[in-house]
Amino acid sequence: MSAKEKNGVLGVVQRAWGRLTGRSGAGSGGGSGSMAEFLMGLEPMVSGEVLARPFAESVWVQRAIKRVAGPIASVPLVLEPDSEELRAFWRAPARGMGFEELVEASVGWLKLTGEFFWIMDDSWLVPGAVRGPLIVARPDRMREVTDGESLIGWVFTDGRGWTHRLVPEQVVHVREWNPYSDFRGLSEMGAARLAAETDWLQSRFARHLAAANGDTGPIIIAKGGLPTQEQREMIVREFRAKRLANQRGDFRPIFMAGEIQIEDSRIKAPDAAFVQQRLGNRHEIFLAFGVPPSMADIQASYSVGSASDRYLLIEETCKPVAAKLARAISEVSRRIVGAEVRAEFDWDEHSTMQMVRRERIEVGMKLWSAGMPMQLINEYLELGLPEFEGWEVGYLPMGVVPASEVAAPETMPELDENRPAAAGGAGSAGAAGLMVRALRERAEARRCDCGCTLEAMRAARPQWREQMVRRRAWKKKFLGRIGRELMRARAEVLAKLERELGPEGRGPGAGAGAGAVRAVAAELMFDLKNFREGLVVGLKPLWQSCLGTAGREGWEELQKDGGAFALPPEPVLEFLRGRENRISGAAQNIFEQIKAQLEAGLEAGETLSELSDRVRAAFNEVGRGRAEVIAITETNVCFGQGRELGMKQAGVKWKKWLTSGASNVRPSHRELDGMVVGMDEVFPNGCRFPGDPDGPAAEVINCHCTHVAASEEGAGGEEEEEA
Secondary structure, eight states, X not given: OOHHHHHSHHHHHHHXXXXXHSSOSOOOSSSTTOHHHHHHTOSOSSOSSOOSOHHHHOHHHHHHHHHHHHHHHHSOEEEESOOHHHHHHHHSOBTTBOHHHHHHHHHHHHHHHSEEEEEOOGXXXXXXXXXXXXXXXXXXXXXXXXSSSSEEEEEEEOTTSOEEEEOGGGEEEEEOOOTXXXXXXXXXXXXXXXXXXHHHHHHHHHHHHHHHTTOOOEEEEETTSOOOHHHHHHHHHHHHHHHHHXXXXXXXXOOOOSSEEEEEOOOOOOOHHHHHHHHHHHHHHHHHTTOOGGGGSOOSSOOOSTTSHHHHHIIIIIHHHHHHHHHHHHHHHHHHHSSOOEEEEOGGGSHHHHHHHHHHHHHXXXXXXXXXXXXXXXXXXXXXXXXXXXXXXXXXXXXXXXXXXTTOGGGSOOOOTTSOOOTTSSSHHHHHHHHHHHHHHHHHTOBOTTSOBHHHHHHSOHHHHHHHHHHHHHHHHHHHHHHHHHHHHHHHHHHHHHHHHOTTOBOOOGGGOHHHHHHHHHHHSOOHHHHHHHHHHHHHHHHHHHHHHHHHHHXXXXXXXXXXXXXXXXXXXXXXXXXXHHHHHHHHHHHHHHHHHHHHHHHTTOBHHHHHHHHHHHHHHHHHTHHHHHHHHHHHHHHHHHHHHHHHHTTOOEEEEEOOOSTTSOHHHHHHTXXXXXXXXXXXXXOSSTTOTTSOHHHHTTOOOEEEEXXXXXXXXXXXXXX
């Protein structure tokens, strides 16, 4: 040991370790009894009878860890973008382990040692090679290699005692924060060890006490001195003879001379203080592992709502651990597909979270009955509801009409003249009639997710209609991500308005000058850079995933056998760069639209309440108009590009433009309906295919057309299906 090590913190720890264990403190590698185990809390600090394997020997340690690992392993894993390759890998990701076993093992090591390791063998370093399964390494068999300040590699000792040197790219290391080490995690088991070992020793004491109670033979007390050996043998013979007689059912008394007293031994049991101490130990163990201590007790019934300990366990322990696990899964998935993959656990499927959502929905229905719009309820309670038509409008409970129209009955739909009026006049029957009429008119005017009326959808070609139906979910996903960023931007503007103007504040008015109004509006607007980046970050995984779905769709329509569709990297990267530029321009347009409305309100000298209503109305207009168009456009651009890549990979030589055939098709696209060109050719409107990201904006925005494979003669697609 160098002089620097002797005088440093490491030297102090090593010398303390040597005094405690009688071993040299120089070694810090893997193996039982190492200083690394001491620092992680695995190695006991005292000698003697110790808890060597806490997970195997302590029921409370094992149960506390399973309390955390169980909920995580039971909820679905969501990957964006998803692929069959990733799903196949994570079904059996490690040697001898399915995904659930991998979760339990990783969480177990994280709790016991403060870290877990996934090792990727040398095949992961070779591009294009078949990747082997992960190795879940025991942390005590991993030794870090550093240059003093940074990590440069790892040394892994396998079960045979062979060592393997690994580069950092081969090791996924997730750890708990450790204030005593820059490279290793600090275990929760270290904090729980004292309570766990005390409880373990108490359980052994209770066992030995119970075993000792098996010897309940009589105790002979000689008051006049110890009996001779001959007297002892006579006493034993008499007791044996009495026992044999009792077994035959005979009564045999014993008469003994001298001052001899015979007593029967009593059964001994732990007292109440002993039992209470063991209860305190199990509570301490559960607290160390982040599990509510009440879950160590027997309960007649269990609550699963937001006020329950189950919810507390999920929110404060399971979710943070699952987030670390998801980060490791994302890293491995990125190595598999060569692109960024976002992994998360879908807690919405867990029974406790479903009960919590049910409670929130009940609260939401009370707010809705009071006239609060469902859009604001969804935002306030974080229900995660998809946007639907009319969710921005508040309704009263009886007539089910917009709250804003209660004072203007002349704007309500009229009752059906053929329906007889009720005796109550405009009572409950009148309200019911208004509701039925309003709902019927709304249903007749309903539109599908791609923007076409239901009548147009029913009259459209079957092949076109099937494709549009498959795109509905994607349009909702795009609209949901855009809506989320709009809600954040709106909240930012409203907060600035309240902070800058105050309850009694007003806009500067027209007398302040146009320059001053614009300056104030600019100060009150949301951060355009953050808004733009939020849109790009939120839409990027959707673009990738939607491309893959559309490509597989184009491939599978041709019923190709063997192989599978794979997105080519270069076209995908080029496509993503193009969409980022387009969405940045759309963000700028939204910014200018909101700013113009804000300037108009400030110039009019509106109050805080009036300006807030104006801002909400402006954002709602963007959500119903601009955001809807963006979502439709992004969906069709992704499907157009993806289908093109899929058909090319399938070897298609000719493609055909296909419209719905309805009356709302734009004239330029109606002229292209049924036109066949080569796969590498461009249609007369300047687009390679419907939704071409490089095509003219007027031909791409809000387009609902698609393209299918065709033969050189023009047959194919729908014609072949109808034949």
